[in-house]
Amino acid sequence: MLDIRIEKTKNPKAKPDFVNNPPEFGTVTTDHMFVMDYNPEQGWHDPRIVPYGPFEVEPICMSFHYAQEIYEGMKAFKSKDGNPLLFRPDMNAKRFQRSARRVMIPEIPVEDYLQAVYEFVKVEKDWIPTEPATSLYMRPVCFATQSSVGVEVSSEYKFFIVACPVKAYHTEFSSEDSCWVETEYSRASGGGTGGDKCGCNYANTLLPQTLAEEKGYVEVVFTDSVEHKWIGEISASNIMFVIDGKVVTPELDGTILPGITRDSILHLCREWGIPCEERKISVDELKETLKNGKCTEAMSLGTAVVIEPIGSFGFADEGRLTVGDGEVGPVSRRLYETILAIQHGEEKGPEGWVVELK
Numbered sequence: 001m002l003d004i005r006i007e008k009t010k011n012p013k014a015k016p017d018f019v020n021n022p023p024e025f026g027t028v029t030t031d032h033m034f035v036m037d038y039n040p041e042q043g044w045h046d047p048r049i050v051p052y053g054p055f056e057v058e059p060i061c062m063s064f065h066y067a068q069e070i071y072e073g074m075k076a077f078k079s080k081d082g083n084p085l086l087f088r089p090d091m092n093a094k095r096f097q098r099s100a101r102r103v104m105i106p107e108i109p110v111e112d113y114l115q116a117v118y119e120f121v122k123v124e125k126d127w128i129p130t131e132p133a134t135s136l137y138m139r140p141v142c143f144a145t146q147s148s149v150g151v152e153v154s155s156e157y158k159f160f161i162v163a164c165p166v167k168a169y170h171t172e173f174s175s176e177d178s179c180w181v182e183t184e185y186s187r188a189s190g191g192g193t194g195g196d197k198c199g200c201n202y203a204n205t206l207l208p209q210t211l212a213e214e215k216g217y218v219e220v221v222f223t224d225s226v227e228h229k230w231i232g233e234i235s236a237s238n239i240m241f242v243i244d245g246k247v248v249t250p251e252l253d254g255t256i257l258p259g260i261t262r263d264s265i266l267h268l269c270r271e272w273g274i275p276c277e278e279r280k281i282s283v284d285e286l287k288e289t290l291k292n293g294k295c296t297e298a299m300s301l302g303t304a305v306v307i308e309p310i311g312s313f314g315f316a317d318e319g320r321l322t323v324g325d326g327e328v329g330p331v332s333r334r335l336y337e338t339i340l341a342i343q344h345g346e347e348k349g350p351e352g353w354v355v356e357l358k
C-alpha cells in the first residue's frame, strides 16, 4: 500500500469549454500529477500527488537517448451520481507490467498502480467532463532518468500520471476515416516491442503517417515487416473487420498491441453470438473481400479512438477501395454504442469491467 502525499495546487486552472471551444485532443492538462521515483536503494518511493509542472532532467537523461520508456492510456468517466468510473483499469496495470519487463524497467505492483490511478482520479474528479463523447484521458508513464549516455539499463526511473480532459480522438463517429495499407515501412517486427506499449513504437509511424496524409488518407495500417503481406496494426490502434458476417482481427503475434478495446469487443461479440476470428489476414484477402463485397465493415479501435469506422482503404496497386456501402455498419454502431454506454455506467457490462470510485 502506497503512502501517497498530497499537495494541492494554489492556482487552479480554468476548465475547458467543450460546448463552445473544445480543446485539441491531449493539449490541456489538469491541475495535478502523480509522481513516484525509483532507485536501487529505495525501490519505488516518495509517491505524491503534486501540482502539474515540468520535471528537471539532464540532457544526458537516458530516455532521451535510448527511449527506455513505456506508457498507458486510460479514461475516466462520471457516473450519474457524479462518481468517477474507470474501464478495466486492471488490464492497464497488467499491461504496464508486461511493457516494463520488455524494456527492463522495474515493475510497479498492480495494486500500487491501481491505487495511484484511483487516488489521482479522486483528486482530479472535477476535471472529468460530462459532455457527449468526452472523458478524462490519463497517461501513466515510466521513463529512465539516470544521467549517462552509456547504453545500459538505467538505475533510476520516474513514474508519473497526468490527465487531459478530451473529446473523442477523431471528430465524429462516421465512415469518413480512411486507411492507407502500408507495404514499404513497418511498425514492428517479430521479437520486437510492437506488442508492448513503448513510446518508441510510435516514433517510426510518423513518417508513413505523414506520407499517407499527403495521399489523402487519415490513418495507416501497417503490414508485417518480412513480406508486407499480412495486415498488422494501425499507427496508434488495433484494426478489426467484418468479413462474411464474422468479426476478424489480426492474431496477437507479438507485433500487435493487446488492446483493451480489442479484447472487450471480442468478448461482447462472442456474448452476442457473432463469430470472431483472431487470425492472419492477408493484404490480398482484404483487397478481394472489399471488391467482392464480403468485407462489409472495418474499424480502428483503441482507448483514445474507442471505435472509428473505416470507410475506405488505399493500396499502392489498386488505389482506393470502399468498405461495404461506404456507410457505418451495424456491428460497428452496436459496438460503439455499447462500449460507450458501459464506460459511462449507463449499461451493465460484464462483471468487473467498470470500477466506480466512491
Ligand code: COI
Pocket: 072, 073, 074, 202, 236, 237, 302, 303, 304, 305
Ligand atoms: C490510446 O489509445 O490510448 C493510445 O495510447 C493511442 C494514442 C497514440 C492516442
